[in-house]
Amino acid sequence: MNWKEQFPQFEPGLIELIEKEAVQRSFNAGDIIMRTGQYIKSTVLVLEGRIKIYRENQDGGEFLMYYLQPGQACAVSMICAIQSGTSEIMAMAEEDSEVLMIPVHLMDDMMNQYKSWYQFVIQTYRGRFDELLSVVDNIAFRNMDERLEFYIKRYVEKAGKKNLEISHQQIADDLNSSREVISRLLKKMEQRGLVKLHRNMIELISS
Amino acid sequence: MNWKEQFPQFEPGLIELIEKEAVQRSFNAGDIIMRTGQYIKSTVLVLEGRIKIYRENQDGGEFLMYYLQPGQACAVSMICAIQSGTSEIMAMAEEDSEVLMIPVHLMDDMMNQYKSWYQFVIQTYRGRFDELLSVVDNIAFRNMDERLEFYIKRYVEKAGKKNLEISHQQIADDLNSSREVISRLLKKMEQRGLVKLHRNMIELISS
C-alpha cells in the first residue's frame, strides 16, 4: 500500500529517508507487536488496522490504555528508541495491521533535520499523554458503569463501526474487571434502551 | 540562588539564553502554580522546593499524580507550550519553591539549536510518561493498602525526610479516598510495626 497517504505532512527528504531505511511489516489480528520488558529496536508507525496498547501485571491482569490508528505512532517506542530503553507496555494488533518500523539509530538525525518529523513526534507525545490522563481520570474518578460507557464510545469511534463485535469477557479483560460484572452492566444498559445484546455483538441504539 | 547547579548538563549558549529571557519566580507552600484549563505561556523548570502535579474533577475530588523536584521540568507545560494549548492538570507548591519560567516562543529555537535542551525535553517526557504508567498500574491493579504504602515510600523519597508531616485527610485527598479508610489502614501498619502515628506526623520505623 502507499503509506505516504497516512502521513501527508512529512517533507520530501524525510519520505525518501523512510522509504530507504524503514521496514514494513504485517500483523494478523491478535498478534503481539511489542511485549513488556522487550528491548526496542524500532519506532512504530501505523499504516493500517488498529493496535491496542495495554498494561499487563504479573498475575495475568491486563488493562487497556488506548488504541493506535493509521497515521499515529507509538509514543513509547519513540521514547525508548531515543533512550535505548525497554518497553513498559504491551502492543497487540486488534485487526490485521500494517506498520512501518523505523530503526532506532535514525531518530536523532531525523529529529534534527526534519521539522515535520519533530512536529510529528511532539504531537504524538501530546496525544498519548492526554490519552493517559483521561485513562487516569476514568479509573480514579469513575465507577464501572461509566467506564464501560466510555469504553463502548471509544470503541465505536476507533473501530468506525456501529456495533461492537466482541465478547463480554474481552471487555472485562480490557477493563480489568470480570465477565459477570460486565454482563450485568450491559443488561442494565439494554434495559435503559442504550444497546441491544447479541452473541459476540453489541448493537448500539442511536436514537 | 544559582540555578545553573540544577542543570549542569546545559550547554553555555543555552545557559546564556535562559539567563537573558527566563523569569524566576517564588511560590509559597500551598500556592497554585498552574490550574486546569489555564492557558500556558511558559515552560516551568524547578529550581528549589517540591511541586505536586495532580488532577482535579468537577465534584471536588483530586488525585495526586507525581511530584516535581529541583532539576526537573513540567512535561505538560512543555507539551502545551509547543502546541500553544491549555493545561489539563493542576500544579501546587508543596514546599516553598523557586521556579524558572521560560517563555513559550523560545521553545522551538531552543529545541533546534541546543542539543542539551532537546535531550532534556526528551528525558522529561520519558520520566513523566513512566511515572504516569506507574500511577495507572497502582490504581488499576493495587488495593488501597498497597497504594498507601507506595504513597508513603514515594513521599519520604521525594521529601527527603524520615517522617511525613501531613494529616490523614491530606493523604486521603491525594489518593482520592476518605480519611477514615486511611486512618484505619495506617493503624494496621502501626500494628505491623511499620510506622508510629502522631498528630500531623507519621514516623517511619526503619528496622
Added chain:
DNA sequence: TTCGTCCGGTGATTTGGGTCACAGCCCAGG
C-alpha cells in the same frame, strides 16, 4: 483558662463489584 476547631480513632451500615456455582444457548467439527 476556656473555647472552637482541627485531628485522629472506631463502630455500624451500605454499596460496588469480585467470586462461585450453575444453567441454557449457540455453533462448529466430527
Added chain:
DNA sequence: CCTGGGCTGTGACCCAAATCACCGGACGAA
C-alpha cells in the same frame, strides 16, 4: 445430527472501601 466448548444470564455470597455517626484529645486564639 449430536456433542462439547465458548458465550451469556442470574442468583448467592463475600470483601474492600465509602459513608455515617460520634467521641475525645490537641492546639491555637481570645
